[in-house]
Amino acid sequence: MTLAETHEEAVVQVSHISKRFPGVLALDDVTFAIEHGEVLALVGENGAGKSTLVKILSGIYRPDSGVVSLNGVETHLASAHDAQMRGITTIFQETTLIPDFDAMENIFLGRELRMKLGRTRGPFLAEREMRDAVRILYRDFVSDEADLDRPVREIGALRQKVVEVLRGLAFESSVVIMDEPTAPLSDRERNALFVSIRALKARGVAVLLVTHRLEELLEIADRAVVLRDGRYIASVDPREAGIPRLVHLMVGRDVDSVVPSAAMTEQTYPEEAVLAVNNLQRRGVLRDITFNLKGGEILGVAGMAGSGNSELARALVGMDRIDSGEILRDGRPVRIRSPKDAIRHGIALVPEERKTQGIFGGLSVAKNISAAALRYVTRGRCVIDERRERAIAEDYVSRLHIRPPDVTREMRHLSGGNQQKALIARYLLAGSQILVVSEPTQGIDVGAKSDVYGLIFDHVNSGGAAIVVSSELNDLTRVSDRILVIPDGGVAGEVRGGRGRQLSHGDYGVLEEAVLRLAVAAA
Amino acid sequence: MGVASPGFTSLNGWYFMVNESVFIILIAVGMTVVLIVGGIDLSVGSGMAVAAALSGQLLLDGVPMALVFVIVLLVGVAVGLVNGLLITYVGIPDFIATLAMLTALRGVLLIWTQGNPVLGYVTHAYGVIGGSTKIAPYLTVPMLLTLAVAIAGSVLLRYTVLGRHIHAVGGDGDAAVLMGVRAKRVKIACYVISGVLAALSGILLAGYLSQVSPGTTASGYELMAVAAAVLGGASLSGGRGSVFGACLGAIALTVITNLLSWWNVNPNWSDVLVGVLILLAALLQRAGVIVATRGGQTKRPRLADPQPVTRAPQSV
Numbered sequence: 001m002t003l004a005e006t007h008e009e010a011v012v013q014v015s016h017i018s019k020r021f022p023g024v025l026a027l028d029d030v031t032f033a034i035e036h037g038e039v040l041a042l043v044g045e046n047g048a049g050k051s052t053l054v055k056i057l058s059g060i061y062r063p064d065s066g067v068v069s070l071n072g073v074e075t076h077l078a079s080a081h082d083a084q085m086r087g088i089t090t091i092f093q094e095t096t097l098i099p100d101f102d103a104m105e106n107i108f109l110g111r112e113l114r115m116k117l118g119r120t121r122g123p124f125l126a127e128r129e130m131r132d133a134v135r136i137l138y139r140d141f142v143s144d145e146a147d148l149d150r151p152v153r154e155i156g157a158l159r160q161k162v163v164e165v166l167r168g169l170a171f172e173s174s175v176v177i178m179d180e181p182t183a184p185l186s187d188r189e190r191n192a193l194f195v196s197i198r199a200l201k202a203r204g205v206a207v208l209l210v211t212h213r214l215e216e217l218l219e220i221a222d223r224a225v226v227l228r229d230g231r232y233i234a235s236v237d238p239r240e241a242g243i244p245r246l247v248h249l250m251v252g253r254d255v256d257s258v259v260p261s262a263a264m265t266e267q268t269y270p271e272e273a274v275l276a277v278n279n280l281q282r283r284g285v286l287r288d289i290t291f292n293l294k295g296g297e298i299l300g301v302a303g304m305a306g307s308g309n310s311e312l313a314r315a316l317v318g319m320d321r322i323d324s325g326e327i328l329r330d331g332r333p334v335r336i337r338s339p340k341d342a343i344r345h346g347i348a349l350v351p352e353e354r355k356t357q358g359i360f361g362g363l364s365v366a367k368n369i370s371a372a373a374l375r376y377v378t379r380g381r382c383v384i385d386e387r388r389e390r391a392i393a394e395d396y397v398s399r400l401h402i403r404p405p406d407v408t409r410e411m412r413h414l415s416g417g418n419q420q421k422a423l424i425a426r427y428l429l430a431g432s433q434i435l436v437v438s439e440p441t442q443g444i445d446v447g448a449k450s451d452v453y454g455l456i457f458d459h460v461n462s463g464g465a466a467i468v469v470s471s472e473l474n475d476l477t478r479v480s481d482r483i484l485v486i487p488d489g490g491v492a493g494e495v496r497g498g499r500g501r502q503l504s505h506g507d508y509g510v511l512e513e514a515v516l517r518l519a520v521a522a523a
Numbered sequence: 524m525g526v527a528s529p530g531f532t533s534l535n536g537w538y539f540m541v542n543e544s545v546f547i548i549l550i551a552v553g554m555t556v557v558l559i560v561g562g563i564d565l566s567v568g569s570g571m572a573v574a575a576a577l578s579g580q581l582l583l584d585g586v587p588m589a590l591v592f593v594i595v596l597l598v599g600v601a602v603g604l605v606n607g608l609l610i611t612y613v614g615i616p617d618f619i620a621t622l623a624m625l626t627a628l629r630g631v632l633l634i635w636t637q638g639n640p641v642l643g644y645v646t647h648a649y650g651v652i653g654g655s656t657k658i659a660p661y662l663t664v665p666m667l668l669t670l671a672v673a674i675a676g677s678v679l680l681r682y683t684v685l686g687r688h689i690h691a692v693g694g695d696g697d698a699a700v701l702m703g704v705r706a707k708r709v710k711i712a713c714y715v716i717s718g719v720l721a722a723l724s725g726i727l728l729a730g731y732l733s734q735v736s737p738g739t740t741a742s743g744y745e746l747m748a749v750a751a752a753v754l755g756g757a758s759l760s761g762g763r764g765s766v767f768g769a770c771l772g773a774i775a776l777t778v779i780t781n782l783l784s785w786w787n788v789n790p791n792w793s794d795v796l797v798g799v800l801i802l803l804a805a806l807l808q809r810a811g812v813i814v815a816t817r818g819g820q821t822k823r824p825r826l827a828d829p830q831p832v833t834r835a836p837q838s839v
Binding site for chain 2 (some may be wrong): 058060079080081083084085090092096097098099100101105106109110111112114123124125127167
């Protein structure tokens with residue numbers, strides 16, 4: 001931080017902001033400023049704290065410490081409504097519009113113009129005023145009014161983004177925050193969006209652009225602030241710095257390896273792939289994905305949030321329909337149309353959304369572990385033998401070091417890491433040879449992280465195989481034999497991972513950079 | 524159908540059916556508002572009964588009629604407020620909170636009256652207000668009030684900021700909050716509207732019936748109101764509904780019931796028919812044939828290929 005960044009004319013001044021979530025310090029004493037009329041890019045790896053910062057500036061999270069000042073005035077942003085009223089408009093990563101509403105209704109939502117009623121404004125909508133205003137906005141920025149009156153559900157991803165941008169233009173916004181606005185857009189559409197961003201800038205509106213597509217910065221950003229592990233790292237001119245330097249700033253760190261030493265043993269693989277995927281397609285999400293997985297192997301899948309990697313995991317186990325493509329199990333084509341089919345073929349997904357897709361919070365650990373393999377704990381295929389269920393669960397709990405070692409405890413009382421272990425136990429019990437693990441270490445602490453990877457290693461060392469889908473590159477380069485890079489729904493390339501090789505921290509840095517480059521180049 | 528039915532050949536029959544429908548229409552309007560915001564208010568039947576009994580009893584106790592109505596309407600506000608607060612701030616699901624209110628209010632009523640009917644309170648003036656006495660040929664006070672409420676409800680939903688926010692919260696509550704809508708307040712307002720309309724309907728019903736039975740008066744009306752709103756195009760998943768449609772739905776329910784009884788069909792069959800109609804309405808809605816839009820009219824959805832607006836759950 002320099003003195004220049006703290007002078008009081010900054011439209012937004014973030015000072016010493018910290019925010020902690022259970023088990024993770026998401027933001028650690030972050031200070032920087034957004035100046036009037038600048039396009040400021042916020043970059044960093046997944047988990048660097050960008051989204052948390054966006055949510056604080058949008059009034060959704062409150063910081064644990066530190067202050068936000070708007071135009072030099074210390075401000076407490078109490079809610080999304082509050083932030084909006086103070087001139088901060090946020091375009092969230094996920095499209096945030098009311099599907100049934102048309103452009104005007106969405107643009108003015110929460111800040112509707114009201115008809116004059118005597119000297120004040122009453123409860124009635126000034127429909128015509130708002131329509132006229134939107135029409136003018138459209139004329140100025142979109143240059144046609146085609147979809148003005150249609151519900152936004154019908155108008156396509158770009159037009160939806162445009163509507164969100166116009167929300168920032170329709171008011172006296174002083175800052176428009178855009179969290180990954182280009183993710184759903186094609187190149188041409190992205191350029192159209194950049195035109196809107198320049199229009200905002202021309203009006204003196206500051207834009208905070210969160211993006212992982214670094215080449216975009218060269219095009220549009222005046223300045224880039226780099227966050228890493230929740231900390232402010234640097235503020236640079238992206239054109240001056242160039243992509244390699246930005247990548248280095250984002251990644252370049254010395255971290256303790258969370259990968260157990262078991263990873264370091266040399267592996268030999270059988271010739272036959274236990275799983276082969278050919279030309280897998282899911283319209284609009286996945287295209288032409290081909291890879292294979294051998295027994296004893298860990299295949300990493302890297303990509304940024306929303307790039308299709310967790311969708312790949314879902315498609316592999318039949319949670320999402322695939323449009324075309326072939327899945328071979330031990331060389332034989334199989335049809336997987338539901339998770340039940342997948343489990344029957346020995347493929348199990350340990351899902352990303354542990355709380356909503358994985359655990360049964362109100363059931364005991366034992367019942368959670370037996371859930372996918374009730375046939376082992378039933379008598380006569382229908383009556384559950386609770387004693388046997390508990391015995392089997394106790395075996396897993398002690399082998400996997402699940403804490404506390406009490407199988408009757410309700411699952412929701414366990415920590416995230418122990419829940420994750422119990423979930424893995426569930427699919428091991430179900431006899432799954434191939435574990436598809438999606439974001440395995442999301443929201444769990446470092447110790448549990450190491451345990452979870454340890455389990456995955458034990459599994460592959462005893463003849464299983466695993467696909468690890470993760471946006472944490474740091475871990476992924478260490479645990480994987482190979483890393484498939486899927487930046488936007490298609491395979492951009494493959495990088496050899498660090499598992500089973502003796503590599504230095506520097507080497508891992510090189511691996512990470514290689515993965516990031518592939519991701520960036522394709523996006 | 525070839526069978527002459529007095530209800531359809533005489534103005535008198537229509538008058539009778541419409542006059543029967545108004546009590547349901549009033550709560551169906553409130554129900555529509557609540558359904559659009561994405562909730563459901565099961566407490567309205569008991570709310571009506573409490574309002575009716577309270578009106579009768581206060582009049583018996585000599586409280587001036589205008590004051591009685593004010594008090595009872597305020598009780599309606601309070602019931603709606605409690606429902607709304609339980610749902611938004613305590614976080615109890617809409618269905619459960621209002622189901623609890625439904626049961627509790629009926630229980631309170633039975634305890635308070637010891638199960639005895641409230642009667643002997645009706646004056647000529649109250650009879651006029653309740654609609655048992657006409658003010659002009661084929662015209663009663665409840666009809667006029669109901670018309671006014673239906674128009675006010677349509678205007679609220681179509682032309683006011685609150686109405687727009689109700690649709691937004693019901694359409695996508697999380698998105699609405701992120702866009703700066705104070706969703707909790709909006710939801711509470713909807714339950715208050717529903718509570719007040721239930722109280723109003725109860726006041727009128729007491730004048731119409733001239734006696735209130737704590738155990739049975741207005742019992743099951745909440746489901747009639749849901750049925751009317753759904754027949755009128757409201758969606759139980761929120762965001763859609765039409766006051767005008769709900770009015771037609773309520774009248775249709777009354778007409779069907781009366782028609783079958785004129786034809787001497789076992790009344791239990793009319794319940795079956797109503798059930799089938801509700802299912803049919805829901806199916807048609809799902810197929811996209813009936814879609815109540817914010818204009819209040821129904822329309823066929825456009826044949827453009829829809830682009831879903833997707834949003835992943837907010838992660839912390």
